[in-house]
Amino acid sequence: MARFRSGIDPIPIRFVEKSELLWKYPTIQLCFHxxxxxxxxxxxxxxxxxxxxxxxxxxxDPQGKTVQNTLEHFGHTGIEAVHVxxxxxxxxxxxxxxxxxxxxxxxxxxxxxxxxxxxxxxxEIIHS
Amino acid sequence: MKCAVLQFPxxxxxxxxxxxxxxxxxxxxxxxxxxxxxxxxxxxxxxxGGFSYGDYLRSGAIAKCSPIMSAVKEFADxxxxxxxxxxxxxxxxxxxxxxGALVRNRDLKFVCEHVLLQTVSRGTPFTCAIPExxxxxVPVAHGDGCYxxxxxxxxxxxxxxxxxxxxxxxxxxxxxASNPNGSIAxxxxxxxxRGNVAGLMPHPERASECILGESSGLAVFxxxxxxxxxxxxxxx
Numbered sequence: 001m002a003r004f005r006s007g008i009d010p011i012p013i014r015f016v017e018k019s020e021l022l023w024k025y026p027t028i029q030l031c032f033h034x035x036x037x038x039x040x041x042x043x044x045x046x047x048x049x050x051x052x053x054x055x056x057x058x059x060x061d062p063q064g065k066t067v068q069n070t071l072e073h074f075g076h077t078g079i080e081a082v083h084v085x086x087x088x089x090x091x092x093x094x095x096x097x098x099x100x101x102x103x104x105x106x107x108x109x110x111x112x113x114x115x116x117x118x119x120x121x122x123x124e125i126i127h128s
Numbered sequence: 129m130k131c132a133v134l135q136f137p138x139x140x141x142x143x144x145x146x147x148x149x150x151x152x153x154x155x156x157x158x159x160x161x162x163x164x165x166x167x168x169x170x171x172x173x174x175x176x177g178g179f180s181y182g183d184y185l186r187s188g189a190i191a192k193c194s195p196i197m198s199a200v201k202e203f204a205d206x207x208x209x210x211x212x213x214x215x216x217x218x219x220x221x222x223x224x225x226x227x228g229a230l231v232r233n234r235d236l237k238f239v240c241e242h243v244l245l246q247t248v249s250r251g252t253p254f255t256c257a258i259p260e261x262x263x264x265x266v267p268v269a270h271g272d273g274c275y276x277x278x279x280x281x282x283x284x285x286x287x288x289x290x291x292x293x294x295x296x297x298x299x300x301x302x303x304x305a306s307n308p309n310g311s312i313a314x315x316x317x318x319x320x321x322r323g324n325v326a327g328l329m330p331h332p333e334r335a336s337e338c339i340l341g342e343s344s345g346l347a348v349f350x351x352x353x354x355x356x357x358x359x360x361x362x363x364x
Contacts, residue, residue: 059231062232062310066236112189112193115189115229117221117229117276117277118231
């Protein structure tokens with residue numbers, strides 16, 4: 001668990017192990033190293049797809065704005081924007097060709113998991 | 129008019145819609161469960177409000193994948209009337225039958241109040257019976273009713289007369305105060321290019337009887353009945 005300089009621990013956030021804290025993209029911080037998660041998750045030996053969904057920049061994000069206002073209320077400065085999105089983790093049962101899996105998942109993202117009118121997404125395949 | 133009122137897990141305005149069509153207007157109406165694959169001989173379909181699938185993932189995102197929606201798309205392609213109310217509007221945008229999308233209300237609050245609707249385009253099967261110059265006073269009840277469309281899309285629907293209703297104040301001005309959810313251009317409802325599919329966030333079925341305090345919403349359903357008897361020429 002991370003603590004901010006102010007000493008306040010407002011929200012549980014896991015740091016990305018290879019990146020600095022990205023105020024702009026808090027949802028990316030969910031891509032944690034499994035060995036350091038400390039979450040008590042069961043060990044999984046298949047492929048996982050991690051999908052991060054965020055509102056398009058052109059779409060007004062009242063949740064993001066409210067979170068930003070609250071962070072600033074706690075004294076955090078230097079925040080340009082906060083975007084509140086969704087995180088999906090898809091555990092895959094079959095060890096298929098990676099390329100084929102990615103094609104299927106991108107199709108699922110475009111057709112169902114996201115609304116391309118209002119959302120962007122990133123997709124990452126993790127091998128355990 | 130034979131009207132099919134869809135039911136999804138979580139729909140809660142289906143009974144109100146059926147009541148208005150059947151008991152207030154004296155038309156034929158029946159429920160169609162979301163797992164059915166046929167609409168029978170319906171002339172019109174109403175996709176009612178509610179919280180289909182608990183609004184999981186996104187409002188209407190899972191309902192759009194229900195088996196009945198294939199039949200609804202084919203029905204719409206043939207020119208059949210489809211009206212989506214509140215969650216129904218969300219489902220139709222998710223299904224690609226209407227342009228744009230509905231997102232979280234600007235103020236993040238669930239709004240539950242009466243709004244005034246100005247009818248922008250009266251040449252559709254959903255607005256033809258609304259008297260010119262008459263505003264509808266209709267309740268809204270939603271947390272994700274902010275209509276969004278990109279600038280090019282907005283220009284497109286404006287030029288094609290696809291905006292059906294706007295939120296206005298008592299002076300007929302579409303200002304910010306009269307906009308309950310932050311919708312772009314105060315848009316409350318739109319139709320497709322052809323004019324046979326429409327959606328709106330307010331609930332006309334809750335404003336269709338004097339005993340409920342408001343009856344101006346009945347004109348939406350009366351328009352559909354009128355179209356069934358004397359069809360308006362739809363866009364190609």
